[in-house]
Amino acid sequence: xxxxxxxxxxxxxARLSRDMPISDEAQRAIMALPVSVQALEPNTDLIHPxxxxxxxxxxxxxxxxxxxxxxxxxxxxLAFHIAGDIPDLQSLHLPTADLGIGAFTxxxxxxxxxxxxxxxxxxxPDVTAALWREVLVTASITNExxxxxxxxxxxxxxxxxxxxxxxxxxxxxxxxxEGRCPLPITQTVMADALGLTPVHVNRILRDLRAEKMIQHRxxxxxxxxxxxxxxxxxxxxxxxxxxxxxx
Amino acid sequence: xxxxxxxxxxxxxARLSRDMPISDEAQRAIMALPVSVQALEPNTDLIHPxxxxxxxxxxxxxxxxxxxxxxxxxxxxLAFHIAGDIPDLQSLHLPTADLGIGAFTxxxxxxxxxxxxxxxxxxxPDVTAALWREVLVTASITNExxxxxxxxxxxxxxxxxxxxxxxxxxxxxxxxxEGRCPLPITQTVMADALGLTPVHVNRILRDLRAEKMIQHRxxxxxxxxxxxxxxxxxxxxxxxxxxxxxx
DNA sequence: CGGATACTTGAGGGTTGTCAAAATATGTGG
DNA sequence: CCACATATTTTGACAACCCTCAAGTATCCG
Numbered sequence: 001x002x003x004x005x006x007x008x009x010x011x012x013x014a015r016l017s018r019d020m021p022i023s024d025e026a027q028r029a030i031m032a033l034p035v036s037v038q039a040l041e042p043n044t045d046l047i048h049p050x051x052x053x054x055x056x057x058x059x060x061x062x063x064x065x066x067x068x069x070x071x072x073x074x075x076x077x078l079a080f081h082i083a084g085d086i087p088d089l090q091s092l093h094l095p096t097a098d099l100g101i102g103a104f105t106x107x108x109x110x111x112x113x114x115x116x117x118x119x120x121x122x123x124x125p126d127v128t129a130a131l132w133r134e135v136l137v138t139a140s141i142t143n144e145x146x147x148x149x150x151x152x153x154x155x156x157x158x159x160x161x162x163x164x165x166x167x168x169x170x171x172x173x174x175x176x177x178e179g180r181c182p183l184p185i186t187q188t189v190m191a192d193a194l195g196l197t198p199v200h201v202n203r204i205l206r207d208l209r210a211e212k213m214i215q216h217r218x219x220x221x222x223x224x225x226x227x228x229x230x231x232x233x234x235x236x237x238x239x240x241x242x243x244x245x246x247x
Numbered sequence: 248x249x250x251x252x253x254x255x256x257x258x259x260x261a262r263l264s265r266d267m268p269i270s271d272e273a274q275r276a277i278m279a280l281p282v283s284v285q286a287l288e289p290n291t292d293l294i295h296p297x298x299x300x301x302x303x304x305x306x307x308x309x310x311x312x313x314x315x316x317x318x319x320x321x322x323x324x325l326a327f328h329i330a331g332d333i334p335d336l337q338s339l340h341l342p343t344a345d346l347g348i349g350a351f352t353x354x355x356x357x358x359x360x361x362x363x364x365x366x367x368x369x370x371x372p373d374v375t376a377a378l379w380r381e382v383l384v385t386a387s388i389t390n391e392x393x394x395x396x397x398x399x400x401x402x403x404x405x406x407x408x409x410x411x412x413x414x415x416x417x418x419x420x421x422x423x424x425e426g427r428c429p430l431p432i433t434q435t436v437m438a439d440a441l442g443l444t445p446v447h448v449n450r451i452l453r454d455l456r457a458e459k460m461i462q463h464r465x466x467x468x469x470x471x472x473x474x475x476x477x478x479x480x481x482x483x484x485x486x487x488x489x490x491x492x493x494x
Numbered sequence: 495c496g497g498a499t500a501c502t503t504g505a506g507g508g509t510t511g512t513c514a515a516a517a518t519a520t521g522t523g524g
Numbered sequence: 525c526c527a528c529a530t531a532t533t534t535t536g537a538c539a540a541c542c543c544t545c546a547a548g549t550a551t552c553c554g
Contacts, residue, residue: 068390068394070394070398070399070481071481074398075398076393076394076397076398078390078393078394090383090386092379093376093379093380093383094380094383094384094387094488098387098390098485098486099390122372125369129340132339132340133340133341135382136337136340136341137341139337139386139389140341140345142386142389142390142393143315143325143345143346143389145393146323146325146389146392146393146396147315147317147323147325149393149396149397149442150323150396150439150440150441150442151317151321151322151323151442152317192397193397194397195396195397195398234317234318238345239345241341
C-alpha cells in the first residue's frame with residue numbers, strides 16, 4: 001500500500017483536503033504534528049471500552065472496527081474503518097471511550113496526541129472545520145447503519161453493507177480492479193455488524209451468490225451486478241458524502 | 248414549564264455549563280446571541296430530509312424526534328429530543344440535513360443563526376468544547392440505540408428506552424414526581440424508534456405492565472419497579488454522561 | 495354526537511435464531 | 525511439505541420471535 005511508504009501525515013493532509021481546501025500554512029502545521037506510528041496484529045484491540053486515551057488514531061492501512069460488548073458476550077459493531085479514517089476523533093472531547101476499537105487485519109495507525117490536535121484546531125479554523133466534518137460524516141454512516149438495523153431485512157442489510165464498503169474503498173483509492181475490493185472480515189463479524197447470527201449471514205450470502213449479485217472469496221468481494229445490488233439494497237450513497245461520480 | 252418563562256438563552260447557558268464550567272464572559276456572549284423563538288404544532292416537521300438550514304435549533308419545551316424515511320414509507324427514529332437538547336448542531340458543519348426533525352407535542356424552539364454560533368465558537372474555546380460535547384453525547388445516545396436495535400430483543404429494547412427517557416428527563420429537571428415522567432409518544436412512534444411494528448410494541452407493553460414493571464397512561468410513564476426494569480433492560484446509564492447520582 | 499386516531503386482541507405465516515454436525519479453509523510445528 | 529489443531533464456512537431440523545392482516549374497542553376532539 002503506497003500509504004505506508006509516504007509520510008504518514010501527508011496522507012492525513014490528503015484526506016482532510018479531500019472535501020474542502022486547506023491553506024498551505026495549515027497543511028504545513030499538520031505535517032509538523034508529533035506522531036507515533038504503531039502496528040497492530042489481526043484480532044487485537046487498540047482501545048478497550050472504558051479506556052481513557054490521550055491521543056487520536058489515524059488509520060494508515062488495514063481494517064478496523066468500532067464495537068461494544070454486552071453482558072452475555074454479544075458484540076455489536078458500529079462502524080468499520082479503513083485507511084484514511086480517524087475512528088476516535090471524538091476522544092478529543094469525550095476522553096473515556098464507551099466503544100472499543102479493534103483490528104481485523106494487520107493494521108498501522110498514526111497516533112496523534114490530543115494536545116497537539118487541540119493547538120492545531122485553535123490556530124487553524126479550516127482544519128477544525130475539516131475535522132468536524134470528518135466526525136459528522138462518520139456519524140452519518142453510523143446513522144445509516146442504524147436505519148438498516150431498524151428497518152431493513154437481513155438480505156437488504158448485507159447488500160447495503162457491501163455497497164457501502166465498495167464505495168468507501170473506491171473513494172479511498174483502495175479499489176484496484178473495477179468491481180472488486182478487499183473484504184477481510186469473517187461472516188461472524190458481518191453478523192455482529194448487522195445484528196444477525198453467523199448462520200443466517202451465511203445463508204444470505206449463499207442467496208446473494210445464487211442471485212449472481214456478489215461473490216466473496218479469499219477475503220475479497222466481487223460485485224457481479226452493481227445495478228441490481230444497488231436497487232435491491234435501496235442504496236443511496238449521499239450519506240457517505242463522497243464525490244458524486246462514485247455513487 | 249419554567250423554561251419558557253425565563254430568557255431562552257439563559258436555559259442554553261444552564262445546559263452548556265451543566266457538565267463543564269463556562270467563563271462569565273462567554274456566558275454573556277451566549278446571552279447576546281441573536282435568536283428567534285418559534286412554536287411548532289404537534290406532528291409537524293421543523294426540518295425535512297434534504298433541507299439546507301442556516302440556523303441551529305435549541306429545544307425550549309416539548310418533545311421532538313430525529314428520523315429518516317425509506318422508500319416504502321417506513322420511518323426510523325434515531326433520537327428523541329427534549330427541552331435543553333440541540334438536535335441539529337451538526338448542521339453547522341454539514342448544512343444539508345439527511346435527517347428530518349419533527350415535533351410530537353407542542354414545541355417551542357430557539358433558532359440561532361449559524362454565523363452567530365460560528366463567531367461565538369471562534370472567540371470562546373470553552374463554548375466550543377461544550378458544544379462539541381453536546382454533539383458527542385447525542386452521538387453516544389444514538390450509539391446505544393444502535394446496540395439495542397442490533398443485539399437486544401424487543402422487550403429489552405423497549406425497557407431500555409424507558410430507562411433512558413426517564414433518566415434524561417430527570418437530568419433535565421422534567422421529573423416532578425419520583426418514578427413518573429412524561430411520555431407523549433404513540434406506540435407507533437415507539438415502534439419506529441425500536442425497529443418493531445406497532446402491534447408488537449403493544450404486546451410488549453402489555454407484558455411489561457403484567458410484570459408490574461411499568462405503566463403508560465395519559466401520556467405519562469410510571470416506573471413501578473426501577474430496579475427490576477433496569478436489570479431486565481441491562482441498562483447502564485454511563486452512555487448518557489449525566490451526573491452519577493441519577494443513574 | 496360523529497369521525498378520526500390510537501390502542502387492543504386474535505390467527506396464522508415468514509424471517510431469523512438455536513442447536514448440532516459436517517466440510518472446508520487456515521495456520522503451526524515437526 | 526506433511527500432519528495436526530484450530531477457525532471458518534456450510535447445511536439441516538426445529539423453535540421462537542416478530543410481522544401481517546384483520547377486526548374490534550377505547551379515546552380524543554371538533
